[in-house]
Amino acid sequence: MHSISDPSRVRFIGPLTPLAPGLAAELLALGYASTSATNQLQLAAHLSRWLQAHGLGPGELTEAVIAQFLVERRRDYAHLYSLQALGPTLGYLRHLGVAPAAHPMVPVGVEEEMLARFRNYLWTVPGLVDTGGVALSLKEFHVMGDTRRAFTAEYKSQAVGFVLDDDRTIAEVARNIGCHEYTLRFSHQAGVDRWV
Structure with a gap:
């Protein structure tokens, strides 16, 4: 019997679908509990649907695109709507080389x-x-x-x-x-x- 907090039950559509099993494995390898991994995968699934709806792929996840996604997510969701929440997914995508690297602020x-x-x-x-x-x-x-x-x-x-x-x-x-x-x-x- 599968529970709602079973990461394998999160369904993806959109451009991140082929990467979902690897992300799930990465989250579990990082020590995420089942419920936390499920929440992260649900956030990634939402990002994937959003990218598909906007005709975008992971290679177009610039800071401006990420900010727009988070603005839209905040309208409909009560949690996991910050850049920090999206960090594990973005980190995984960047590690794979399918998303552009973040451009950190250069201190002067x-x-x-x-x-x-x-x-x-x-x-x-x-x-x-x-x-x-x-x-x-x-x-x-x-x-x-x-x-x-x-x-x-x-x-x-x-x-x-x-x-x-x-x-x-x-x-x-x-x-x-x-x-x-x-x-x-x-x-x-x-x-x-x-x-x-």
Whole structure:
């Protein structure tokens, strides 16, 4: 008996159909649970139907085309409508060479490089939803907490010192100083000397 969360039950039509078995195998090899793999395959099946309806193939999955797909998906779906959600499918298609490579933003200068690293870090944080849609500016990167206060380099260094020297958790220090946990966590991992 097959359940709804059986990846083999997801049906494809469109240009991604021949690639579906490989994507399913890749998801399972990456450790996706059956339900998660099924959800990812359903998203890929929707992308395949959308490509077919627009007369497109996987080779035409440019950033603009992907953005248009996600805009249309958001109208009808309550989840898996971000670039992050589409990541496993796009990664697989790009690995096969059937979809164009992503064109990452090229940082110019130290601040832009650190901002790019912070954005990349946010992609790795489990539980963050739609970080691709979060508009981060340099001003937001240098501001910590909801009050939009600017912190000096010395203050930031002390905050990381609380974690390193006082053996306190990052979440505890972030709460105590009024900044977002992920900002402090990133500064701790990146090294304060490169962050400030």
